[in-house]
Amino acid sequence: xxxxxxxxxxxxxxxxxxxxxxxxxxxxxxxxxxxxxxxxxxxxxxxxxxxxxxxxxxxxxxxxxxxxx
Numbered sequence: 677x678x679x680x681x682x683x684x685x686x687x688x689x690x691x692x693x694x695x696x697x698x699x700x701x702x703x704x705x706x707x708x709x710x711x712x713x714x715x716x717x718x719x720x721x722x723x724x725x726x727x728x729x730x731x732x733x734x735x736x737x738x739x740x741x742x743x744x745x
Contacts (some may be wrong), residue, residue, distance in 0.1 A: 677704065690731075701738040707731045 677695040685691050689710040696703050708731040714723040 702735055704733055704735040706733050 677697055679693055680696050681694045683692045683694075685707060691708055691710060693706045693708065694703065695706065712725055714725045717723050
């Protein structure tokens with residue numbers, strides 16, 4: 677995936693990124709927070725995020741986006 681563009685998100689401290697797969701032309705939009713609160717780092721180096729913090733993803737294939745078959 678190649679990052680094509682980045683837009684300001686609808687909420688404060690969020691962004692929307694448009695990515696395209698150079699092989700098959702699939703386009704994905706990622707909705708992401710710029711910062712996300714999480715638990716303290718565990719002994720193994722992991723953190724735990726709360727619900728609905730990480731963001732979302734939506735992808736369209738070239739066929740769904742109106743491309744050639």
